[in-house]
Amino acid sequence: MPFNCFFPLRFCWVLLSLLPATAAAQLIGGTIVNSATQQPIPFVNVGLPKRGLGTVCDEQGRYQLRYNLAYAADSVRVSSVGYEPRMLPFAALLAGANVGLAPLTVPLTDVNVVAASVYSRTRTLGLDKPAPMVDFGMISNELGTEIGTLIHVERRPSLVQSLHVVVKKNETTPLTLRVNVYRLDAQGQPTAEKLLQRDVLLTTGPPKGVLTADLTADLTADRLVLTEDCLLAVELVKSSGPGAPDVSKLRFGGALGYGGQCYFRVASQGAWGKPTMKSNVPLLGRKLQIAFYLTVKD
Template identity: 85%
Template structure:
């Protein structure tokens, strides 16, 4: 799905805050229709390999806290630097729920993966993602923390961004992120559970969502080998697994071959939330 090495060219640029001209870290840059994209580094610098035949396509540039931009790819080729405007949030009526209402603490998602039932990211490109639908049992649910089960890791340390996406009316992931800041996790050679505290975010879920991890940085030399990083998983009756190859790319449902009927079971990745409801 990526352009051939012979045809590919490289564009290099920077993503900055349009108001302050300060660099924006870990910005998603990609051609949604091509499954081609990348993520900027901490200094807002990005490199994107592309095929010149894609000049008539559109490119999407987005980051939490900023207005996303959809622009002709030809315009990006003409001037590789991009400014994003800070997002203006219009306040609406808010229903305040007393903290005492959230009395039960429990987990949502797959917290007990099956042995040897593991998943890996689908490509080595920055921006590749894998996630699972979190089914919210009681609404509203106040998120306390998120967890990612690493079953095996034999590659260099990787930085993963955790994203929580709103679903559309058909249950498909949208581009809207419910978590309004970058939450980063770094893998290590040890297996176990990577955890992030979200109590300060006051993230309240009133609907199902997609909990995903996205590759945004590799600490090792060269291209990271994501095939050596495994997340726990299972085949069960919980939320559906989704994946995408590159930044801003289309989401797909991984499939499984089986000699017996699945009876409605779905592939699940061992990502879960601790909530109060």
């Protein structure tokens, strides 16, 4: 399966396939609920990390997941912002009962008062001006497929004002995208830890333009202060049209430059990968970048 991007023909792309085998696949369904209230939780990630197989619940907490009997001994990871993630045997899903997630208990921390003058300058972090001949698409039509770019936080702390996604072409039915900001590990690789404290959703609409999520409307809920580099990504969580979504008709801006590395994953809870590139001209350390960016004050 080729990596879903466009570039001048002198470049070619090599992708190590992460897609699971789907022979003899069947569908299993269920509901993810708040274990304290028994209310459904929307847009929960459900997946088999070792298989690269997963999905996202709908607004009523319902999911459908393809599987085959070879997965019976596997573990399933279920996670959502604001709840304790769970690893459980795949047999628990086969049993058909609701799966409960416990609300996350956030310990009280010391309050650090930061002078207003600290956040005095507005800056852009990430790629906000894509190249004319470069664009990217998601690699899979599965709910939970994700694409992102590393963001270097130059001045720390930086208070995030808004999140931006540059759409270069949109010819698909409306899609709902979740914007995720992930913590990096000691080696600079994306982890499963999300830095945003709630779901931030964007809906594709115009044929092209910039999709923006403003985090200043509710500072209590959305105050995001970055003190480290991170991964800024978008995840497919809903399609409003009939049948499976066609992400090949949705293109994001991009560039080949010296900024953040591009990452992707095929399915919810799957492993992150990055494309490799062969070229007949020297790359001189340049990497693939996607036109996702943050507006911050530092």
